[in-house]
Amino acid sequence: MRATVIYGERDIRLDEVADPKLSSGGDAIVRVVAACVCGSDLWPYRGVTPTTEPHRIGHEFVGIVQEIGPDVQTVAVGDFVIAPFYDCDNTCVNCRNGVSTSCLNGGWWGSEDKFGGFADGAQGELVRVPHADGSLVATPQMPEAEQVPGLLTLADVMGTGHHAAVSAGVTLGSTVVVVGDGAVGLCAIIAAKRLGASRIVAMSRHADRQALALEFGATDIVEERGDEGVARIREMFDGIGADCILECVGTKESMDQAIRSARPGGMVGYVGAPNGGPELPVRSLFNRNVGVNGGVASVRGYIEELLPEVLSGEIDPGRVFDLQLPLADVAEAYAAMDERRAIKVLLRP
Amino acid sequence: MRATVIYGERDIRLDEVADPKLSSGGDAIVRVVAACVCGSDLWPYRGVTPTTEPHRIGHEFVGIVQEIGPDVQTVAVGDFVIAPFYDCDNTCVNCRNGVSTSCLNGGWWGSEDKFGGFADGAQGELVRVPHADGSLVATPQMPEAEQVPGLLTLADVMGTGHHAAVSAGVTLGSTVVVVGDGAVGLCAIIAAKRLGASRIVAMSRHADRQALALEFGATDIVEERGDEGVARIREMFDGIGADCILECVGTKESMDQAIRSARPGGMVGYVGAPNGGPELPVRSLFNRNVGVNGGVASVRGYIEELLPEVLSGEIDPGRVFDLQLPLADVAEAYAAMDERRAIKVLLRP
16 A cells, blocks of 8 residues: 655655555454644654654544445455554443543554554554544445545644634633644634634734635634734733633744633643644743643544534534645645645545 | 831831821821731841841731821721831822832832822831822721731732632632641631632641641641642652642742642742742743742732621631730840741731
């Protein structure tokens, strides 16, 4: 089969690799219908995270079950399935606590899983899915083609935006600021709206993203950043800031923006992978009682909640895909996102 | 009147100072019945926070209203009142949001308030209280002498322990670890128990504090610290850690202990003033979805909730005072706490 391999900085290739094989009683082989490029894939692409040797890449996909192990019970050959950006058994104590990204038996696409060998990266034609019963969620019926982008967002960005909103405690009447206008930030707007936020500020400087933010439910746009951005936000909310800040970037600057935009007693829900690890300024958090909650989003547990609204069209997160390319053009997909020519690129094998 | 002044490292004196005077329509003069020494008073006492010039010190007191300004409505001369460790109007947007420590018009004992001049430190005979209507809570009747220590804890340590528990989201059935066996940590045990925690681990190495912790509701004692402490806690809770960690110290080591003792998806409620400001390790918080919430405790808002249980004896936080001294012995009070001969010292003018 063909699968995407990263060789180094800005060196993405579609290679011919061995087809995956079932290797334990509970896994499944899924034929990928759609995959995509994640903002976090750009860290190795840009060389910020060094690539020491070529390896598979990608972690978001939907597809059709091609083969299952004898122990698999909840999905069947021919099912259309959504996979979260990690595998999990969905039964261990961490999964039961709603933190399936810390599954005691889970793993990550493109690496060895703990039991059955290699789990393919998702930007390819086939993926071996460990713990298929835990990891995969089948749609009630075969979706229409136009539903596929929305379903694909449940693999990561929609669930991750939702995690930001849940972690920040967004509820009926909350005032919300979303830091970051990438796919996750835009999905966080959808999430905040469906949780009942009364006002949602999108911090964005890009006209196309501003437009989508407003369509998704943002009530205000703020273009300023840094001190000016903080001043604007405070001015909008009683001079003190907003209840809930959804941090969807992961840089030192964006986290600083988020923390200072929160009102005393407010909460930052953060899902931007902290690349390089800016530390949090505990004294300023302490003085203003600003909490920080979130992390690598346990999207598996959100799929059942969000799926009906995606299928019904009540929410339309698939619109974050503003470019669709054949898998053969995966290198161009990375370039388009790197150069901000696209918010998020969908790949079809 | 006599009032406590800190001159420098380990130099605490009881000085003769001018009596306070009413200086605005809304303030009150309170005759102190009992005050105490706070763990945070030990930072300047030990020279960790430098004392550049002599200044009043103390911020916890209860007393009897001696005089009120013409605008004061909720307390009357002769009332027994509890003051939080700060003054606040209890009407501004931050107070309404439950964060009265960020009151837009508030201030701190022993410093200039924004309107009426100097607000005395509490380790003295009289205190001018700005915003008397907002700051003070009168007891329904004159308390018995043995109730005074419990009431005094509502000025700070009981409310602060409660804030740790609330910030960590302690609720029915929560598993809880309390880091710190000082007065706040011990009160946090009381708070966790009354909020319904199913298991409460006190991390303590001192026999007398362990005994009080168990009487207050701790179900387990852990003496280990650092890696061994984390290993013990994880072993006790499914190998993953506890739901809620109440951090009641404020050092880098105690915060590290707290963060690593939380299970994935758990929450650290922290109230220990971060002295010198250890920064929070965002990557390890992110990877395990451990949240951090809390700060300088808005105890004013908790007084009404906790007061009935203190008066009825249902909770008995006053037991944290294991030494009572006349105000004249204030220097010895500091020494006793500094040398850990006392958990917390109550002072009577």
